[in-house]
Amino acid sequence: MNMTYTAAQITDVLAGPEGPEFGKASPLGLLVVLLLLGGTIFLIWSMNKHIKRLPKNFDWDHPEDDQAADDGTDGDPRQQQSR
Known part of the structure; x- marks a missing residue:
């Protein structure tokens, strides 16, 4: 295999693609971008x-209010497995 390139061949490779279809996007690309934008907006709204x-603050001495929204996920995970 011959790995010798001329300066013209290297220039052609570095110039990148050319032609009448280069740089044109399809309407499908716009749809994908709009769907990603809509998904991002939905995630921000949901978060x-x-x-x-x-709660405005987390009171460690009286955690009753915090535990209402906790679903039992705090504490040592080893203790929850032994239950």
């Missing part, structure tokens, strides 16, 4: 909704 439900 803000969940953050607003959190």
Whole structure:
């Protein structure tokens, strides 16, 4: 296999693609971008909704209010497995 390249061949490779179809996007690309944007907006909206439900502060001495939204996920995981 001959690995010798001329300067013209290297210039052609570095110039990149050319032609009448280069740089054109299809409507499908726009649809994908809009779907990603819509998904991002939905995730931001959903996260803000969940953050607003959190208590203003977490009182470690009286955790009753915090445990209402906890679903039993705090504490040592080894203790929860032995139950």
